[in-house]
Amino acid sequence: MAFFDKKQDVIDIKLTQFGKNLLARGHFRPVYYQFFDDGILYNSEAADITEKQNESEDRITETQRMRTQHIVTPVYKRFDQNENLINSGSLKPFMEIKRRQDPIIADKILKYPLQDSMVNSPSAPAFNVNILDSGISSSVDTVATSGISLAIPQLNISSSYELFEDRIREIEIPEELVEYQNYMDLLSNEVEFLDKSLIKIKEENIVIDIEELHIDNLLENFELEIFEIDEDGKLIRLESEEEVKKYFEIQIDEEIEERAPSDARSDRFRRDRE
16 A cells, blocks of 8 residues: 655556456456545535635645555455355356456445536436336435445335136036137136136336436447346346346337326226226
8 A cells, every 4th residue: 555646647548357367368448437536525514623715725736645445355355255165165266357347346346426417408417217017115415235235326116917717707617628729828818717706917017217427428428237136135236238138128219109107097097996
C-alpha cells in the first residue's frame, strides 16, 4: 500500500487478476470504460468534519489518495477457499474460463460508479418502474451478498398461480365419444374434458415496465444483467441469452405492442370477474 504521488504521477493503472488471466490467453479486448469516485468524501459531516461549502473542493483535490488497489482478496486466502470448496465437492477442479469477472470480486474493488445525466437538467438519473400484473411487496435500498453491501435498490415482487377444478357441469360421457378422437390443448389456461369438467389456471404474471429518466435518449441507455440467487445467497450471473429465456421474456421498445398499463389492469379485472 502506498500513496499516489500527485507531483510526479498522472495516472495509475493496474490489471486485476482477472485482466491478467485474459491478457495471458489473448482475450483482453478493452472496449468500455467507467469512472468511479469511491475515494471521494463529499459530505464532510460523515467524517465529523466542519467546513464551509467553498472549502470542499480544495479538500477533495488536495487529499492524499492511495495507489490503485487491484487485489481485494489475498492469493493465499483465495487458494484456501477454493481448495476447501473442491474437497467438499462444491467446486470443480477444472472450471470453464469465462470472459466475465465474478461480480462479487468486481464489486469489492469499485462500488460507486459515476453515471451520465441529461445536460443542464437539475434532476438526477432515475428509473420509473411499473408492475402491471402483480404488485411490489417490499423494497430495500441495498443488497448484501458475500459480506459486502451494495447501494443497489431491491424491489421484491411475488406472483402466484392457482389451479381450480370445476365439476359442476360434469356429465356422463356418451359411448359414441369414448372412441372418438378429440383434441384438447392441455397447455391452455382452461381445459375442458369430455365430461364437461374443467381445469382452470388463474395466473398472476410478473410484467415489468422499466423507463430510465433524466438521461439523454441514446440508442443504448443501459445494460440489463440477470442474476440467479442460489440457496447460499450467492449471485450467479446468467451469461447466455438461452439461460435468460428459461426464466424471462424480454422485449425492447420496437417489439412491444402499444398498450396502456390501464389495459393490463382491465384484463386482470375481467379475469377475476370470470
